[in-house]
Amino acid sequence: MTLATTGAVLGLLGGFGLVLIVAGVRGRRITLDERLAPALRHRDRTSVLLRVAEVRPGRFGSVERLVTPWVSDLATWFERLGSGRADVQRRLDRAGSADTVEQFRARQLVWSALGLAGGLATAVLLAATRGSSVVVLGALVLLAGASAFVACDLRLSSAASRREERMLSEFPTIAELLALAVTAGEGPVQALERVSTTARGELSSEFGAMLAEVRAGAPIVGALGAMADRTGLPALTRFAEGVAVALERGTPLAEVLRAQAQDVRESGRRALMEAGGKKEIAMLVPVVFLILPITVVFAVFPSLATLQIGL
Known part of the structure; x- marks a missing residue:
């Protein structure tokens, strides 16, 4: 191989390497969209009614x-x-x-x-x-x-x-927050939206699902009835009826919500007292069948031993 041929091959390889370096640098250049993507939240522009529900895999x-x-x-x-x-x-x-x-x-x-x-x-x-x-x-x-x-x-x-127990425990606080929002001048729907976005829990998620149905075109009264049927709790059924009556007839809602919250607290207190009474009855079983016989044995055994020694 002559010197000219060697120089030509080296020049070709050098030019090819330079082209690769330039292509790699241009490929690594970050665009404006890529710079802003981590700071922006991805939003699906598909309509909620046309969006395919994602099926979550279970434990297996x-x-x-x-x-x-x-x-x-x-x-x-x-x-x-x-x-x-x-x-x-x-x-x-x-x-x-x-x-x-x-x-x-x-x-x-x-x-x-x-x-x-x-x-x-x-x-x-x-x-x-x-x-x-x-x-x-x-x-x-x-x-x-x-x-x-x-x-x-x-x-x-x-x-x-x-x-359901968690929802019942959350209901008095949610009802009082709704009553406070209604007293401040907001409507029932706006108060429900405020509570569903600020509160965290099972009941607030149910309110969010109900408001999603309302935004999809369902009437508020029907959405409240569907929520009551879906949960099956008497307290939520009374709440849905109270809000529906307030929307249809314009009756004051704040006092109704406070009264419902107080009723749920009283029913929870009664349930706690009933559970305590049942626990007291259950505690009699080990007392009567375990502790009491052992106490009687400890009380009678020394006397029997003394009588046997005297005889």
């Missing part, structure tokens, strides 16, 4: 997605064993869950499969160690699967009950 996300296509066929069989579709949907609404009935059935199926697997493992262990009968081991496996099925259903009911 991949397994639930695989099982969900067959859950619709098994729903009728599940409803024969447990609660119906309407009851499950109502409890999902009361629990504030975004899951569908099919997702809940898939979760029940996964729980039942895990219960059957645990029962089968226990049955194999008992058969290998103690040699139990096949009938007893089969009954154990079926009992484990049925227990897991019922436990999933009871878990949903427990979640709904806990959410």
Whole structure:
């Protein structure tokens, strides 16, 4: 290779490298949009009515997605064993869950499969160690699967009950905030919007969902009735009726809200007293059957020992 050829190759390589460096520098240049993107909040411009709801994966996300296509066929069989579709949907609404009935059935199926697997493992262990009968081991496996099925259903009911208790505990404060906003001159809808944006909790989220229905075109009275039906709490039903009457007839709302808050506090106090009374009765069981017999034994045993020594 001559000196001229070597120089030409080196010049070509040098020019190609220079082109790569310039392209890399231009590719790394940050535009104005990229500089402002971290400081701006992304906003979906799609209409809320046309937006596709996002399906959140459950605790067993991949397994639930695989099982969900067959859950619709098994729903009728599940409803024969447990609660119906309407009851499950109502409890999902009361629990504030975004899951569908099919997702809940898939979760029940996964729980039942895990219960059957645990029962089968226990049955194999008992058969290998103690040699139990096949009938007893089969009954154990079926009992484990049925227990897991019922436990999933009871878990949903427990979640709904806990959410209702939190909503009842939040209601007096929310009602007084609404009464204060109405007294300050705001309308019922504006007061609901203010409370739903400033407060945090289960009840404020329900108010937010109700106001979203109102913004979508539903009448305020119908949205309040739907919220009352969705929660199923008597206090919220009275609240919805009071707000509806105030909107239709123009009656004062502040005093009604304060009275409802006081009624909820009184009902909570009565429930607490009733729970305390039940606990007192439950405490009699260990006192009568455990502490009292031991006390009698300690009181009588020395006398019996003394009599035996004297005899």
